[in-house]
Amino acid sequence: MPQGWKCGYVDVPLDYGRTGRTAAPTVRLAIAHRPADTPKGRIGALFFNPGGPGGSGIDIARGGGWENYVGPQVKRHFDLVTWDPRGVGESTPALRCAATDQARDALDEAMAPTARRAPRRN
Secondary structure, rough: OOOOOOEEEEEEEOOOHHHOOOOEEEEEEEEEEEEEOOOOHHOEEEOOOOOOOOHHHHOOOHHHHHHHHOOOHHHHHHHEEEEEOOOOOOOOOOOOOOOHHEEEEEHHHHHHHHHOOOOOOO
């Protein structure tokens, strides 16, 4: 992670409708936090959802992608917080769209031409 970022995990209910029941299943979300540059001038926290499906907030933080979304004043006054949603990246359990590695490779190969296609211009 870039300097200043802290990483961790938070356990959340798998089904928020079942939180009142004992031993409700949970999932573990990977989170990343970067404190505001000026603690005395801190206004609050800005949470960034990477979107998706399948967007990893941890990868955006790790790769410096926040620089594309926030300017110096935001970093000065706000903590930055992001996470890997359920089933994505470092969150567990991982989402598997294919039953085997061979099936996943076939799916990746089938999707490759779509991924390489140039974006449409309006």
